[in-house]
Amino acid sequence: MNFQDLILTLQNYWLEQGCNLMQPYDMEMGAGTFHPSTFFGALSAKPVSVAYAQPCRRPKDGRYGENPNRLQHYYQFQVIIKPGPNNIQDIYLKSLEAIGIEIAKHDIRFVEDDWESPTIGAWGLGWEVWLDGMEISQFTYFQQVAGFDVFPISVELTYGLERLAMYIQDVDDYRKLRWNNHTLYGELFFPREVEYSEYNFNAAETSLLFDLFADYEKECRKLITKNLVYPAYDNLLHCSHTFNLLEARGVISVTERAAYISRIRTLAKEVATAYLSKYESQK
Amino acid sequence: MSDFLLELGFEEIPASQLQPVVEYIKSSFISLMKSTGLSYSALKVSSTPRRFFLLAASVPDKQEDLQVKKIGPAKNIAYDDKGNLTSAALGFLKKNKSNPEDLSIETTDKGEFIALNYTQKGKATTSILKDWIFDLIPHLPFTKTMIWNESRIALSRPLRWLCILWNEEIIPLEIASVKSNNISYGNRYLGLNKPIKVDSPAEYLSILQENSVLAEREYRKKTIVEQLDKLPLENGLQIIPDKQLVETVTDLVEYPTAVFAAFEEKYLFLPEKIITSTISQNQKCFSIQKKEGELSNSFIFISNGDPVYSDIIRKGYEKVVDARLADALWYFEEDTKQPLEAFVPQLKEVIFQSRLGTMADKTQRIKKITEYICGFLKLDNHQKELALRTALLCKADLVTNMLGEKEFTKLQGYIGKQYALAGGEPYEVAEGIYEHYMPRGPNDSLPQTLSGAIVAVADKMDSVCGIIGIGLIPTGSTDPFALRRAANGVVQIIADRGWHFNLSHLIHYTLELLKNYTQLTPTAEQDVQDFFHQRVEWLLKQLKLDYDVIDSLEHLALSDIPDLIKRAKALQAYRGEEDFIRLVIGFKRVSNIINEEKDFVPLQESLFQQKEEELLYSELLKLRKKLDRCLKESDYKDAIRLLIDYGIFIDNFFDAVLVNCDESELRANRYALLKEIKNEFLRIADISRLVVEANKNEN
Numbered sequence: 001m002n003f004q005d006l007i008l009t010l011q012n013y014w015l016e017q018g019c020n021l022m023q024p025y026d027m028e029m030g031a032g033t034f035h036p037s038t039f040f041g042a043l044s045a046k047p048v049s050v051a052y053a054q055p056c057r058r059p060k061d062g063r064y065g066e067n068p069n070r071l072q073h074y075y076q077f078q079v080i081i082k083p084g085p086n087n088i089q090d091i092y093l094k095s096l097e098a099i100g101i102e103i104a105k106h107d108i109r110f111v112e113d114d115w116e117s118p119t120i121g122a123w124g125l126g127w128e129v130w131l132d133g134m135e136i137s138q139f140t141y142f143q144q145v146a147g148f149d150v151f152p153i154s155v156e157l158t159y160g161l162e163r164l165a166m167y168i169q170d171v172d173d174y175r176k177l178r179w180n181n182h183t184l185y186g187e188l189f190f191p192r193e194v195e196y197s198e199y200n201f202n203a204a205e206t207s208l209l210f211d212l213f214a215d216y217e218k219e220c221r222k223l224i225t226k227n228l229v230y231p232a233y234d235n236l237l238h239c240s241h242t243f244n245l246l247e248a249r250g251v252i253s254v255t256e257r258a259a260y261i262s263r264i265r266t267l268a269k270e271v272a273t274a275y276l277s278k279y280e281s282q283k
Numbered sequence: 284m285s286d287f288l289l290e291l292g293f294e295e296i297p298a299s300q301l302q303p304v305v306e307y308i309k310s311s312f313i314s315l316m317k318s319t320g321l322s323y324s325a326l327k328v329s330s331t332p333r334r335f336f337l338l339a340a341s342v343p344d345k346q347e348d349l350q351v352k353k354i355g356p357a358k359n360i361a362y363d364d365k366g367n368l369t370s371a372a373l374g375f376l377k378k379n380k381s382n383p384e385d386l387s388i389e390t391t392d393k394g395e396f397i398a399l400n401y402t403q404k405g406k407a408t409t410s411i412l413k414d415w416i417f418d419l420i421p422h423l424p425f426t427k428t429m430i431w432n433e434s435r436i437a438l439s440r441p442l443r444w445l446c447i448l449w450n451e452e453i454i455p456l457e458i459a460s461v462k463s464n465n466i467s468y469g470n471r472y473l474g475l476n477k478p479i480k481v482d483s484p485a486e487y488l489s490i491l492q493e494n495s496v497l498a499e500r501e502y503r504k505k506t507i508v509e510q511l512d513k514l515p516l517e518n519g520l521q522i523i524p525d526k527q528l529v530e531t532v533t534d535l536v537e538y539p540t541a542v543f544a545a546f547e548e549k550y551l552f553l554p555e556k557i558i559t560s561t562i563s564q565n566q567k568c569f570s571i572q573k574k575e576g577e578l579s580n581s582f583i584f585i586s587n588g589d590p591v592y593s594d595i596i597r598k599g600y601e602k603v604v605d606a607r608l609a610d611a612l613w614y615f616e617e618d619t620k621q622p623l624e625a626f627v628p629q630l631k632e633v634i635f636q637s638r639l640g641t642m643a644d645k646t647q648r649i650k651k652i653t654e655y656i657c658g659f660l661k662l663d664n665h666q667k668e669l670a671l672r673t674a675l676l677c678k679a680d681l682v683t684n685m686l687g688e689k690e691f692t693k694l695q696g697y698i699g700k701q702y703a704l705a706g707g708e709p710y711e712v713a714e715g716i717y718e719h720y721m722p723r724g725p726n727d728s729l730p731q732t733l734s735g736a737i738v739a740v741a742d743k744m745d746s747v748c749g750i751i752g753i754g755l756i757p758t759g760s761t762d763p764f765a766l767r768r769a770a771n772g773v774v775q776i777i778a779d780r781g782w783h784f785n786l787s788h789l790i791h792y793t794l795e796l797l798k799n800y801t802q803l804t805p806t807a808e809q810d811v812q813d814f815f816h817q818r819v820e821w822l823l824k825q826l827k828l829d830y831d832v833i834d835s836l837e838h839l840a841l842s843d844i845p846d847l848i849k850r851a852k853a854l855q856a857y858r859g860e861e862d863f864i865r866l867v868i869g870f871k872r873v874s875n876i877i878n879e880e881k882d883f884v885p886l887q888e889s890l891f892q893q894k895e896e897e898l899l900y901s902e903l904l905k906l907r908k909k910l911d912r913c914l915k916e917s918d919y920k921d922a923i924r925l926l927i928d929y930g931i932f933i934d935n936f937f938d939a940v941l942v943n944c945d946e947s948e949l950r951a952n953r954y955a956l957l958k959e960i961k962n963e964f965l966r967i968a969d970i971s972r973l974v975v976e977a978n979k980n981e982n
Contacts, residue, residue, distance in 0.1 A: 067613055069606045083432065086443065086460075089294055090475045097475075104472050107588035107596045109535065110332075112297035114427065125429040125440065127295060132599020133566055133584065134606075141429050141441070153431050167599065253632035 001100050002180045003165045007053050010077050010159065013098040014051035017091060019079060022052035027234060028241040030058050032078030032158055033117060036233055041080050042122075042154040043145045043272055045280055048082045053161070057241065059200035059248035065186075065193030068173035069163070072196050073189065077159040084141065084155035092139065092157055096131070100168055107132050115140040115156075118261050119240055120268040121147040124156070136164050146272030147265070200248040209249070213242045213260075220267050229275045236267045285344055285408070285450045287323075288484035289416065290336040290467055292444035298534035300425050300439050301330045305500075307424050308337055315415050320346055321408060329500045331537045333468070336498060338484055346405030353379055358388060358395040372397055409454050416447065420458050434459040444468065451483050469494025470538050472589045495538040495589070504533040507585055510541035511569065514583065519574035522583060528563055535567060536587035544568075544597045545581040550608040553615060554701040556694055557685070561607045564693065568600070611691070614684040622706035623699065627675065629682040636764075638801050639749045642678050645742075648749075648796055650674040652741035655792050659784050666733060673715035673734040674741060676703060680716070696720040722772050729772075729779045736776050743769040748793040751814055752807040770818040777844045778822060786815055786841040816840050823848070828855055835972040838965065846917055853919035854968055863923070864975045866930035870964060873933060873957045874971035876942055886955040890948065895939040899932045900956060907963060914966065922967050933960070 001009065015021045025035045032038065032054035041048040054076050062072035085091060089110070093103055110127035115138060117123070126140035138158040142150055162185075165177050175186025220235035243260050246252050252260060289308075296304075309328040316322060324341035353375075355361060361372035368376075368383060376383065381399050389398035425439035432441070436459045445463040447454045456463050466478040469491065479494050481487050488498055497503040507529055511522055532539070550558060555578045559570045568584040584600050586593055631643035639645070653674040657667040680699035685691050691698065700717035704710075711732050718735025719742055721727055730736040750764050751757075757766050777786070790811050797803060804810070819840045823833045828851045835854065836847055857863040877883075891897045906929050913922035942953045964970060 063613065068609065070610070086441075087476060093471070093475055104474060104589060105592040105595050106472070106599070107586045108471055109587060110295035111535070112295075112299075125427065132588075132596045133568075133603040134599055141431050143429055151430070151435075152433070153429075167602070170598075172602065172605070 001165070001168050002178045003161070003185060004180050006099055006161060006165050006168070007075070007077065009099050010095060011051060011053070013095045014079055017049070019049045019051040019081070022050050024052060024054045027237050028057050029054070029237055030240065030244055031056055031117075032076040033122070033156065034120070034237055034240065035078065036230065038078065038080050038156065039120060039145065039233065039268075040229075040275060042082065042142045042150055042156070043148065043275060045151065047152070048080055048154065051077070051079045053077050057244070059196070059244050062193065062197035062200050062248070064197040065175070065190045068175075069166075071162065071174060071189070071193055072200060073192065075161040077161055079157040080154055081157075082154035083152040088155050089139075092129075092137070096136075099164070101131065110139065111135075113138065119243075119264045120145065121265045126156075131164075131167060134163060134167060136160060136167070146268040148272055148276070200245060201250075204245050204249055206246060206249050206251050209242050209246050213239055213246070216242060217263060217267065221270070224270050224274050227274060227278055229271055229278060232267075232271050232274065236264065236271060239264050239267065284341040286448075286484035287339040287342050287408075287412065288336065288446065288448040288481070288487050289412075290334055290444075290446035290481075290487070291420070291442060292334050292446065292468060293438075293442055294440040295332045296330075296425075296439050297427075298332070298531055300427075301332070301335075301500075301534050304335060304423050304425065305330050308335060308419065311415070311419055312337055312339070315411070316342075319406075319411050321411070327499065329498060330534075331496060331498055331500070331503070332535060333537065334498065336487070338487060340484075342408055345407050346411070348405050349403040351379070351381070351385075351399050351401055351403050353399040354389055354391075355386075355397040355399070358397055361397040409449050409452075412449070413454055413456050416454075416456060417458060432460055446481055446487075448481060448484050448487075467491065470496050470587070472587075497538060500533060503536070503539060504529065507533060507539045507541065510539065510585075511583065514541050514543060516543070516571070520571050520579055520581065521574070523559070523570045523572055525563060525569060528567065528569060532567055532585045536585055538587060540586045540588070540590045540593060541583055542586050542593045542597050542600075543581065543583055544601050544604075546601060546604045546608060548580045550605070550612060551578065551580055553608065553611055554697070556697050557611050557615070557691060557701075558608065560691060560694060561611060562604060565607060565690070566600070566604060568604070607690075610688075611685070614688065618683045618685055619702060619705045623676050623679050623702045623708065624706075626679040626682045630678055633681055636750065636753075638753050639797070640800050642681060644800055645745060646675065646678050648745045648793075648800070649677065649738060649741045651796055652744055652789075652793055653737055655789070656737050656741060656784075660737075660782065662733075669709060669711045669715070670734045670737045672708070672712045673719065673738045676708070676712065677716050677719045677738050677742065722768075722775060724768070729776055736780055740773050740776050743773045744789060744793045745797075747773070747814065748790060748807075748811050749797050749801075751811050752794055752797055752803040753801060754804045756810055756814070766814070767818070770815055771821060774815070774818050774822045774844055778848060781845040783843050783845060785843065786819075787812060790815065790841075812841065819844060819847070823851055826851070828852070829858070831972055831974045832858065835968045835970055837972075838969060849917055850919045850968055853923055854970070854973070856920070857923050857927075858973065858975075860927075862927050862930070865934070866927050867970050867973050867975045869930050869933040869937070870961075871971045872937055873960055873964075874969075877954050877957050877961065880954050880958075883955050883958045884951045886959060887952055890952040892949065893940050895932070895936045896953070896956070899936045899960070902929055902932045903960060903963060910963065910966060919967065926964065926967065926970075 011021055022037055029035065035052065035054055037050045037052065041050060055073060056076050057073050059072055061070050063070045081088065093108065097103060109130040111130050113128040114125050115123065122142065122145045124140040124142040128135040129137040129139055136159065140156045142154045142156060144150060162174050162177065166174065169178060171177055175184065175190055177185035179185050179188055216235045216238040220232050220239065223232035223235065243264065247257065305328050321343055323339040327338040329336060355375040356371045361369055363369050379399055385399050385401050386397050387400050389396050420442065421436050423438060428437035428439060430437050442459045442461055444466060445461050446465060446467045447463040448465055453463055453465050465481050467481050469477065469479055473494060479490060481490055491498045497506060558578060562568045562570045562582045566584065568582045571579045571581045571583065573579045582604065586596050588596050630646055631641045633642040635642050635645045650671060653670050657670055676699065680686055680695060680702060683698060683702065685698050686695055696717045696719065700713045703713035703716055711734050714732045715734030715738055718730035718732055719738040721730045721735065721739055730739050746764060747766050747770050750766055791808065794803060794807055794811065820833050826848065832851050832854045836850055839847055888900065891900065906925055909925050910922055913925065942950065944950050
């Protein structure tokens, strides 16, 4: 199955399950969880079911394109369902069958992994799903978002698409993945990996980034006072990505790191508070 | 009589959470049976990752009827003027779980009382079990819990099915939106959502086995062990035994199959423990070594899949291990582009403890303490340089890529050693970096290199003095910095090395050093001393020395640990001997008589009246000289022998001389004499604290 077919198949599978099919959010983010559909969706008390592919950036994971398994830009496929159906594990496993993984022929495990995102103050219990020893998905029952206990409980499913595709296509290097029948993943992304690794690790101007972080933080606060929660959240995303870049540049010490994360988490809490009072206050 | 099955079906429960819950269900059921007067002929409670089950055979269908006979308060207290029950009467009913209609009046010679006198019908067992299950499920002792539906019951993972049978009958109930049924589920690979019907408790285990679930944990474990034993390995390859891993894996699978796999040979270039920790810690697989003990590029994993497809499954496992080792190799190559020393400055970015500074601060202190110990041990310059080099580098690996990426955190020290070797550090330094974390646990060995031993003590002294010094004294249940283990390590290493230094001085030095970094509590020094006192006692107990022998040396505990052990062993060896027991009894008299006395006068020989007195003193002077020699040579066997010989003079003295005589001057002088004797004995041990049984022939 080609990479693009993998996305299409998962999209089709989940829209048949009744999910709203969303498009990737148009901003840099470290994981699909940061998509507003997940952040606000899980926070809200209203039912949600959405699915989307999301390009993710983790500047620190760049390896100049040389590591066969690690990329600083990659794709997640994300599903959020609330409340989670009783047979959600089976529904998930059937999605694997849909992309050609026969459950009967594999060793599928749900391995304890308690997920936590300190930057947005979210945590949940769940698993990483192992396919023959390889982690292919993250499966989480959200308990808190932005420090708020959430209810009803959302189930978050995240597929690591490159790994999954490498498994299905039986290749040992992301560069050899077939994007489709005439294009390889590496043709599309190898040069970008090289350039972005250089940018993330060396070229990014740190003084600019420090300024940007502070400006985005300020802007986020200002928008909260104007009760514009979605634009405020966008600025939080900017903060988060700027911080990730600074970290890749190696200019943030361990002590400072905790302080930066705490600053973003505080923003998340403020955005969430504004969101809840604006859209959910009647409950 | 009926058989009972309770199966709680869950989404996968973390391995570490299974056993405590199994124990809880078991003991809860046993106490239920006891409190309700019910019984069973056999009981099995066990778990797989997806289920807990309890099977009880031959449980009575109902409780025995119970004759209730209880006398309550007097009638006039039990009813008010209007004939209503008073609170006293209601309390009586509540206490006995009875209702007003059960009441009767009992007349005794003391008057009329309300009473209970009726036959309580035994309840149906199924109703008792139902109540028990309702109470059991929300209280399962999971350490980390979540909610998932509107029931808001918090458990480790969602409860998905309940198979509850009383013989062939379902015990109907609903909890957490799950209705009980006679349906269970088999291994995941058998397909999705395929319910299996359980006809009766007796068939439960075999039905599950047919559906590729070995539900009994012990049986599953045995299966794994047997498979590991029987797997044919070529060329003398051997599985590296790992009992802990067998336990973990048993709680990760329902239907185990051991499968042989391999990773790319080129990764054998990596240090062994990086490979084995990838294989065992991350992937929960078993490493394999060659005949000569060298690691091989193969491993064994325990599949939970269909054995028919093990070849497909193997490919996946091999891919993952290769990918992880590729990452490790990348870290290794990046890290070793520079010498280990290049990482040292980055330690200032890692917090040791918020009030005790960074790891760079800690490294500074470790170096100072190392220097202090070297000075004490009078090491030559070369050896001292090695120790100081070890101290400088001992924490550097914490900021390498290999440990910074959090995948190999358990390898701290080991990575440092490997990088030190790669960077051309002397073996003693590299090994010392690894060993300075020793002993890592209660059964770990002690550092072999001198540098490792010194830096291990320095690092641990800094942690113990620092953490206790800022007031975070470990309690019985909380010891987040593992200070007990650290302090145990210090006394073990000192004993092992035979270092004759005074631990009090080292404590003092370390605390003084820490004052440059933080504010210590006013009681810091005393707190640390007390803490180490307990640790020295612990060490002596480890050596199987009796507690009263340990008590008798309490006043010496921190001054010289190897010497202390020698004394204790000598005392232990003598304690059964008759003449030693007599000495102890005699010395107890000495000790008791002057126990209350606070002020002693200087001894005056001129005041001696009896020859036993004179002899006691002149022999004491001889004894003192001889003990000087024994102490110098640490010859405690001889010393105790000398005390025993001297004991005869004590006995003769007490036989002939009345200490508490009327003349106060004489009495004071005799106290002074006894005090001198006591002080002399304390140089060896306070044997008055030994517990001895008075000898038979003294009676």
